[in-house]
Amino acid sequence: MKNKFSLFIIIIFLSFCFFIFYKGLNNSNIYTPKIKDKKNIPIFEAKDFNSNIYINSEKIFEEDIFYIVNIWASWCIPCRTEHPLLMGLSKNQTVKLIGLNYRDNLNNAKNFINEFGNPYSQIIIDYDGTLSVEFGAYGVPETFIIDKNKIIIKKFIGPINKKIVEEIKLIIK
Amino acid sequence: MKILKIFIIVFLSIGFSHLKSGEKNNELKSKILKNIRCLICQGQSVYDSESEFASSIKLIVDRKINEGLKEDKIYQFLREKYGDWIIYDPQFNKNTYVLWLLPLLLFLFGGAIMYKKIK
Numbered sequence: 001m002k003n004k005f006s007l008f009i010i011i012i013f014l015s016f017c018f019f020i021f022y023k024g025l026n027n028s029n030i031y032t033p034k035i036k037d038k039k040n041i042p043i044f045e046a047k048d049f050n051s052n053i054y055i056n057s058e059k060i061f062e063e064d065i066f067y068i069v070n071i072w073a074s075w076c077i078p079c080r081t082e083h084p085l086l087m088g089l090s091k092n093q094t095v096k097l098i099g100l101n102y103r104d105n106l107n108n109a110k111n112f113i114n115e116f117g118n119p120y121s122q123i124i125i126d127y128d129g130t131l132s133v134e135f136g137a138y139g140v141p142e143t144f145i146i147d148k149n150k151i152i153i154k155k156f157i158g159p160i161n162k163k164i165v166e167e168i169k170l171i172i173k
Numbered sequence: 174m175k176i177l178k179i180f181i182i183v184f185l186s187i188g189f190s191h192l193k194s195g196e197k198n199n200e201l202k203s204k205i206l207k208n209i210r211c212l213i214c215q216g217q218s219v220y221d222s223e224s225e226f227a228s229s230i231k232l233i234v235d236r237k238i239n240e241g242l243k244e245d246k247i248y249q250f251l252r253e254k255y256g257d258w259i260i261y262d263p264q265f266n267k268n269t270y271v272l273w274l275l276p277l278l279l280f281l282f283g284g285a286i287m288y289k290k291i292k
Contacts, residue, residue, distance in 0.1 A: 031212065129226070129232070130236070133254065136253075
């Protein structure tokens with residue numbers, strides 16, 4: 001009786017282990033940072049794309065409105081696909097778009113803006129990628145929504161699409 | 174002459190102490206970078222990775238060390254930005270209770286069985 005009970009316990013335990021590992025097989029093993037955490041915007045100083053003058057974050061986010069920070073680069077192919085959508089968003093009066101030019105050649109970046117249009121009210125330069133790290137980004141493109149309290153309330157990893165644009169419009173309404 | 178000797182000794186000791194602190198910072202930097210996961214080439218540490226993300230993190234860690242931040246403060250900064258996963262050595266928190274305590278529990282359980290058998 002005792003042996004049967006032990007065998008039963010062992011089978012249950014092994015089945016449990018099998019179930020856990022089997023479920024684990026279906027999980028993605030690529031980690032993406034949590035995108036729901038709300039964080040304060042970092043305090044930084046960065047060079048302005050047009051004037052080449054250093055400006056601080058307080059000055060960039062000084063108005064009492066929503067901001068969208070978009071990390072982009074001229075060499076980034078997905079940035080080209082999302083660019084028309086950003087152009088559309090820039091027409092919205094309740095939000096200001098801030099571009100963060102990531103590890104780019106300045107001339108190439110300027111050509112990109114001339115060719116595809118400028119949706120940003122201000123572009124800041126991130127020469128070495130450290131500013132993007134301060135935002136918690138790890139690639140391009142990434143888009144952050146900052147509310148009136150200067151808190152990052154939403155983050156989109158990868159290029160934005162029409163569905164995301166609708167979501168953004170609902171948030172900034 | 175004596176003054177010159179003293180001056181040389183003082184000069185060299187200052188020079189070497191500076192070198193030593195630089196070495197210390199480099200050692201700390203390597204230690205930290207080896208404990209940070211690269212989010213682009215997952216499975217590699219930032220120390221081993223040559224991705225753009227890794228090179229930015231290397232610059233950030235270097236900057237934070239020069240600012241005088243301690244090792245745990247640098248980990249905390251990265252955790253706040255990217256979550257616990259970015260550090261190889263997991264912290265003891267509500268998500269890792271099982272990870273930390275299960276081996277101990279199994280050890281105690283096994284020990285109890287052995288003790289019972291021997292008795």
